[in-house]
Amino acid sequence: MYLKKLALAGAVSLLGTTAFAACSYENDVPLKSLSAGFEAWKAVTDAMAECGNFQAELDQEFRTKQPAAFEANPSLYHIGGVSNGTITPLLNAETIRPLDDLVAKYGQNLSPNQLIRVDGQIMAVAMMVNTQHLMYREDIFADLGIETPSTWDEVFAAAAKIEEAGVVDHAIGATMKSGWNLAQEFVNMYPGFGGVFFNDDNTTAVNSDAGMKALATMQATLEYTDPEVLVSDSTYVQQQFQQGKIAMANLWASRAGAMNDEAESQVVGKVKMAAAPLAMDGGAPATTLWWDGIVIAANITDEEADAAFRLAMEGLDTEMVQGANEAAIWLVNGYQPGPLAEGAIATATANPAPPAYPSTTQMGLLHTALGNELPAFLTGERDAAATLVAVEEAYTTSAKEAGVLE
């Protein structure tokens, strides 16, 4: 009995050492990270954990914790996972450190494209790009003889045909859950019509012709979506796709891998990706470009920062990417773009290219104002012009409160 236990313990400890073997060194500084919880972050933090002494917190609500946690001294986390939307408060409060010397020391495998520079200093290291682009059921489109839509007008024409054929419950799925998701739909559509978000004096410019057109397009979508679309977020749309209930959606590239997950999806191999549709001829695809990456806290010792960055580089190495190639559109060396990445690459390399989501204080305020005021328009309680006025007023109130406007 005793021998058996001993043998078991030996086997377990052997398992432990093989896990460590995947990491090229052993980390002896206790480190913690806070990031979002989607598939790509799981792959990266798992790879970091192989070096030992590392605790990862994966939380979709990380954005509400991160600014305060990094402002603490010493910071509650050493490594942060951010995107171009959520890096703003960290940059503003200077709670993340410049990484130039660390990149010189450990970043031999990084490509220049990955280095996020603010005024010449490297403030973050990007690991992947993300964007909302068109996903569609290739089998349905082929059956009905529909070309891949490249503009929103073509999307609606295709949707009308699909609804007529009645092959799916709803032709279009949309991430229009009121709040952040719905606002993001507007933030995608509005620059597609050539709109700019702010005037030079920090007042908002959404109350414009492009704003009216963006709202009209969003309203036109409703005709082909689930009537409950104002509660549907990315996960819901992903599930609608997986269960064969919708035929197309302008959905995040980071969700593409789930379409071919045989444990969940009934449409394995049937969903194809294309560039985000154009809102108007000659415009950019109606979407915004995002990146996700890592930052290192400022309020930690230099030794900890050194260890944290070294560990992060271990998490962002070629080996990790080869194990999770389909989880994201990686920027890391060794990534093999597969068919799932076609749409995102077509979107990002389009000419003119869609804008990157702006990382500014004003954008955060405007995003909230849009998320709160747009639902009344889509439920029909308020017309488009009054809605844009309401967005403008809500933004002005909160911008004055935040000290952005006089």
Place this chain on the structure above:
Amino acid sequence: MKFKTFFWFVAPSVFMMLLFIAAPLISVFIQSFQITQPVMQQVEVETCTPGFLTQTCVTETKTVPIIDEATGRTQTTTEWVGFQSYQNVLQMDKFWSAIGSGNWGDILQIDFWKALRFTLMFTLVTLPLVVGVGLMIALAVNNAAKSLRGPVIFVSLLPFIITPVIGSLSIYWLFVGDGILTATLERWTGQDIAMFAQAWTIELLMYFYRVWHVAPFAFVIFYAGLQTVNMDTLESAIIDGANRFERLRYVIVPHLMPLIIFIALIHLMDCYRVFDEIIGFRSQAHVISLQWLTFDFLTPDDAGNRAISRAAASAMLTMVGIVILLILPLRRTWRDHKRGAH
């Protein structure tokens, strides 16, 4: 009881109440008249972000806070602004112009009034239902055979045990999209049903959920009260020829009146803070409540901004609302109390 004994007996709880209720309340009250904001400056910043293959660099003027060299933190200023945050929440100018122009519906376009409309209606519609359903279950259990009472009490208490946000999520999952119940209803009626597509169906589900959740609480209290009904009075009422309904109306309900007031008090306080249903049902597009409004002001956006002052004002307004609602039942309890003392 001697004053000293009494003092030491209540001192710990008074201390806790001062620390965890009074102090935060005072702090929120003060914050609702202040605005704290970072000191901003305009700077030219060049930002380089990755595309798929190459970077794009843009130089733009950004508004960023000034960092204090000494502390390493953002410089902030705090100003007294009087009732400005209250005005930002209430938007009285729009309120009066809506009334002036006769478009009463426009009032409900303003978040606060939209939330107040729902919160009040939710509170006042569920109150009689909770009391009524609770009383009915209590009477039914009281009249059930003794051997059945234990299991029946256990089963009727179950909804009350469930954590509110979990309960509301369960209802949401049962009805959203092709949830089990929606799918069943669709098969039954042959129509496409979308419970979360319009405000009134969402509100109906919310009323149903709240009554289902809280009625067991009323039931337990009433059931205890029923055990103390004076049997002599009840028997003499039977001899006088009173039927079941008359006995309920003239003997049982008057006896339970203090308990009904008690349940009404608790229910008004709880319901006015309705929040879990909004989050669980994701109903923000159609229906919002006052407590949700405060939560929304407090939630930071991606850039880390929170509307603390407006959240404080909205929280104070919620408290004022509860106090106004409670005046009526409290006055009655006070009168009964004084009458009882004489």
